[in-house]
Amino acid sequence: EAGVAQSPRYKIIEKRQSVAFWCNPISGHATLYWYQQILGQGPKLLIQFQNNGVVDDSQLPKDRFSAERLKGVDSTLKIQPAKLEDSAVYLCASSLRGISDTEAFFGLGTRLKVV
């Protein structure tokens, strides 16, 4: 079974530039999550999708971050414009249903450095 795929693995951009990350969840998984993990901290949920609808985006900085999951499969997370404090690993995870009753599977993450 293929895992959660994310790309790119690494990205370096200058502040005020824009960047996009892509996630392909495990086939058939209805729920998709984007997490931000700043160095030395645990991951923080940015947004949760159930199929192509948003369930929770309360911690997403909507002035600069956006995410979509068209057709309820792949998802993209965009930052525009990027700030230095956005340097982090961005993790995508998926689960068959909600994470409360099923195991979550994580991708390898995209490591972003904003200079």
Place this chain on the structure above:
Amino acid sequence: KNEVEQSPQNLTAQEGEFITINCSYSVGISALHWLQQHPGGGIVSLFMLSSGKKKHGRLIATINIQEKHSSLHITASHPRDSAVYICAVRERGGADGLTFGKGTHLIIQP
């Protein structure tokens, strides 16, 4: 909002030692997850608990709902167990997203 605290933050031990990592949280939960993160790698889910105890190979996870506390134990530790171990909780009645602890950085020396 739940506060998830892990201890210790860093742990270095010799191969073969029994390892315990602790997690405490502040608000009632419906599930607790133990996750493993290797350097440069993604996160792997080890256990999902809502009560009692689970065992998988050399890993044991326990949870005490009344005390709002969980422990992850590793028996006969091995250098390949070196990783960051993260505790994450889902609040009772909350959205599905997890609240994560900062992780415990474990190094097992040969």
